Amino acid sequence: xxxxxxxxxxxxxxxxxxxxxxxxxxxxxxxxxxxDIFQRHLANEFLxxxxxxxxxxxxxxxxxxxxxxxxxxxxxxxGGDIGALAVHGTLNxxxxxxxxxxxxxxxxxxxxxxxxxxLERIVVSMAFAARKAGVPVVAGDTKVVExxxxxGVFISTTGVGVLADGTDVSGSNARPGDAILxxxxxxxxxxxxxxxxxxxxxxxxxxxxxxxxxDLVAAMLAAISGIRALRDPTRGGLSATLNEIAQQSxxxxxxxxxxxxxxxxxAAACELLGLDPLNVANEGKLVAICAAQDAETLLAAIxxxxxxxxxxxxxxxxxxxxxxxxxxxxxxxxxxxxWIAGEQLPRIC
Amino acid sequence: MKYVDEYRDQELAKTIAGSxxxxxxxxxxxxxxxxxxxxxxxxxxxxxQDLMPQNVHFVHGPGCPVCxxxxxxxxxxxxxxxxxxxxxCTYGDMMRVPGIKQRSLIRAKADGADVRMVxxxxxxxxxxxxxxxxxxxxxxxxxxxxxPPTAVAIKTAQAEGFKNFSVFCNHVLTPAAxxxxxxxxxxxxxxIVKIDGFxxxxxxxxxxxxxxxxxxxxEFQKPVVIAGFEPLDVMQSVLMLIRQVNEDRHEVENEYTRxxxxxxxxxxxxxxxxxxxxxxxxxxxxxxxxxxxxxxIRDAYADFxxxxxxELSVKASxxxxxxxxxxxxxxxxxxxxxxxxxxxxxxxxxxGSCMVSCEGACAAYWTYGRFREPKPLxxxx
Numbered sequence: 001x002x003x004x005x006x007x008x009x010x011x012x013x014x015x016x017x018x019x020x021x022x023x024x025x026x027x028x029x030x031x032x033x034x035x036d037i038f039q040r041h042l043a044n045e046f047l048x049x050x051x052x053x054x055x056x057x058x059x060x061x062x063x064x065x066x067x068x069x070x071x072x073x074x075x076x077x078x079g080g081d082i083g084a085l086a087v088h089g090t091l092n093x094x095x096x097x098x099x100x101x102x103x104x105x106x107x108x109x110x111x112x113x114x115x116x117x118x119l120e121r122i123v124v125s126m127a128f129a130a131r132k133a134g135v136p137v138v139a140g141d142t143k144v145v146e147x148x149x150x151x152g153v154f155i156s157t158t159g160v161g162v163l164a165d166g167t168d169v170s171g172s173n174a175r176p177g178d179a180i181l182x183x184x185x186x187x188x189x190x191x192x193x194x195x196x197x198x199x200x201x202x203x204x205x206x207x208x209x210x211x212x213x214x215d216l217v218a219a220m221l222a223a224i225s226g227i228r229a230l231r232d233p234t235r236g237g238l239s240a241t242l243n244e245i246a247q248q249s250x251x252x253x254x255x256x257x258x259x260x261x262x263x264x265x266x267a268a269a270c271e272l273l274g275l276d277p278l279n280v281a282n283e284g285k286l287v288a289i290c291a292a293q294d295a296e297t298l299l300a301a302i303x304x305x306x307x308x309x310x311x312x313x314x315x316x317x318x319x320x321x322x323x324x325x326x327x328x329x330x331x332x333x334x335x336x337x338x339w340i341a342g343e344q345l346p347r348i349c
Numbered sequence: 350m351k352y353v354d355e356y357r358d359q360e361l362a363k364t365i366a367g368s369x370x371x372x373x374x375x376x377x378x379x380x381x382x383x384x385x386x387x388x389x390x391x392x393x394x395x396x397x398q399d400l401m402p403q404n405v406h407f408v409h410g411p412g413c414p415v416c417x418x419x420x421x422x423x424x425x426x427x428x429x430x431x432x433x434x435x436x437x438c439t440y441g442d443m444m445r446v447p448g449i450k451q452r453s454l455i456r457a458k459a460d461g462a463d464v465r466m467v468x469x470x471x472x473x474x475x476x477x478x479x480x481x482x483x484x485x486x487x488x489x490x491x492x493x494x495x496x497p498p499t500a501v502a503i504k505t506a507q508a509e510g511f512k513n514f515s516v517f518c519n520h521v522l523t524p525a526a527x528x529x530x531x532x533x534x535x536x537x538x539x540x541i542v543k544i545d546g547f548x549x550x551x552x553x554x555x556x557x558x559x560x561x562x563x564x565x566x567x568e569f570q571k572p573v574v575i576a577g578f579e580p581l582d583v584m585q586s587v588l589m590l591i592r593q594v595n596e597d598r599h600e601v602e603n604e605y606t607r608x609x610x611x612x613x614x615x616x617x618x619x620x621x622x623x624x625x626x627x628x629x630x631x632x633x634x635x636x637x638x639x640x641x642x643x644x645x646i647r648d649a650y651a652d653f654x655x656x657x658x659x660e661l662s663v664k665a666s667x668x669x670x671x672x673x674x675x676x677x678x679x680x681x682x683x684x685x686x687x688x689x690x691x692x693x694x695x696x697x698x699x700x701g702s703c704m705v706s707c708e709g710a711c712a713a714y715w716t717y718g719r720f721r722e723p724k725p726l727x728x729x730x
Contacts, residue, residue, distance in 0.1 A: 333396015
């Protein structure tokens with residue numbers, strides 16, 4: 001056979017066509033899919049072991065673990081896609097404990113008929129995000145479901161991290177008098193997603209804020225010793241996160257509407273759609289609670305970091321047995337900031 | 350955000366609040382009905398009440414399209430989706446309203462009915478275009494604001510020869526409802542509901558103009574100030590109402606001049622009267638049967654009338670007896686007077702429609718105003 005024998009050009013690559021049931025059946029097609037898409041792009045020493053489970057190193061310190069399922073629609077959106085999001089979402093959950101993420105695992109549920117080229121695009125993005133964050137995907141799994149039983153791709157990721165001695169970051173640590181900070185503008189991710197939903201197409205420059213936050217958290221932990229609570233306001237937005245912490249810590253909160261950073265274009269989209277930016281999801285922002293005397297130092301540290309230039313102190317923790325989150329409005333009145341009920345629905349009038 | 354923040358400005362709010370405090374006569378109490386749920390929502394969301402003197406009271410009106418739809422019409426919609434197997438297109442607020450046996454469209458959807466949330470009638474037409482083998486019904490609700498887009502959809506469907514698109518029409522009329530409230534025994538004879546003036550609708554008035562309110566300002570001797578939906582609009586309109594009451598005037602004034610004119614949107618009005626005609630009566634949740642208060646599709650467009658295309662079983666409306674939505678919609682009771690409020694009935698588990706819609710009074714009380722202290726606590730400043 002010569003080098004230009006046409007038979008050599010016949011590729012066994014799976015990166016053509018669409019996902020079919022054989023890709024989950026355990027046969028050659030599945031092996032090729034794993035080799036040509038997953039192993040090829042996510043390659044690292046742990047995956048290279050080639051066993052049923054990854055053998056990890058020895059770790060000194062307390063371990064932290066978080067898991068997150070991603071079912072986003074659309075799969076590709078301005079500023080990101082489900083692949084990068086599946087990395088950031090789980091890394092950030094680990095980071096919100098004050099931990100340093102070490103490893104990720106990923107499992108994919110693919111729907112029959114899903115284009116392999118799109119799957120590759122997602123995995124490439126996931127690999128890029130993991131590499132940039134310095135956290136390898138050490139284990140994975142793929143299953144295929146019949147057409148109509150999934151929505152293209154679902155990705156579930158799990159992250160493990162290690163916590164330094166003495167770090168005690170928890171939603172139950174907030175105390176009256178503490179300051180509440182947010183690391184940047186809120187609502188970007190949710191509005192970017194909504195803008196691409198079916199029947200809701202509107203033109204906007206807004207991109208998702210999907211980004212890893214563990215390096216920002218490390219900088220924050222280095223700046224002050226007394227960070228009480230960290231949480232990323234994802235689904236349910238800032239209002240859900242503040243209510244969660246208030247309930248966990250059995251305290252109230254008062255925030256100032258004028259201090260909450262919201263991009264004008266996000267505010268405009270929310271006005272138009274009848275949404276409250278406080279309820280809209282974020283994927284690259286965090287809420288931090290710390291003692292009032294540390295607040296300015298912490299704010300300076302967040303703002304000095306590339307992931308937090310728009311950070312702000314938005315309010316304070318107060319004593320309140322009802323654990324209400326309230327907001328001093330821009331107008332000068334006061335209102336409750338509630339959890340969102342169900343999905344945010346558009347208004348009609 | 351430009352053109353919005355200006356209407357939420359704290360300094361201007363303080364100035365208007367100062368004028369209201371100065372001009373409101375401490376010997377009097379002022380009761381103003383805001384007809385629209387949009388005003389109720391704005392007041393609670395921005396804490397307008399905190400800037401009002403104690404003797405200025407708001408009576409929440411029935412201007413929430415989701416809230417006033419009787420349960421039987423919602424049940425019809427569920428039946429269209431379930432029994433007739435249509436693609437039912439609806440505005441989002443309608444999805445969670447519980448019908449008979451707490452059955453909502455969102456529940457019907459979970460059980461397999463094809464219910465789709467749309468932002469506009471054009472989306473419903475698009476769905477009909479893409480699903481030519483299926484019947485698509487647009488669940489049309491709302492006051493005069495949402496009626497012209499429904500008319501456009503029907504005319505477009507006719508022009509393009511759609512065979513699979515129809516409208517389940519539930520459009521209602523604002524002036525008829527206001528007259529009905531003013532004629533009710535609670536207001537006229539019993540004096541249970543005290544109304545000294547109205548904050549007139551914003552978006553509705555952009556379509557119908559300020560002229561239709563002249564009749565009942567005169568007939569019932571009540572001042573009306575058409576008010577925008579921003580908090581400063583509401584405050585300025587309250588000031589204008591206080592001045593009218595103090596001067597014993599009862600005129601229609603327009604605070605929302607940046608949008609509302611005297612005659613309104615004539616093109617929209619012409620379109621609406623071309624496609625729709627008055628129903629002799631229509632049932633409203635809370636108000637009961639109100640004559641000439643709703644629209645139906647004219648015979649010329651009968652092909653697009655879901656009530657003619659599909660056979661719907663006639664149902665009697667049955668309300669949950671302990672739910673006070675009907676009294677709340679008439680301004681007779683406040684949400685906090687209802688035994689179910691915040692106990693059985695919350696936005697997560699709404700019993701009545703007023704807890705579902707973002708324009709409903711119960712939802713506004715619960716979401717923004719529950720446990721409202723007599724005096725607001727010190728803010729974090």
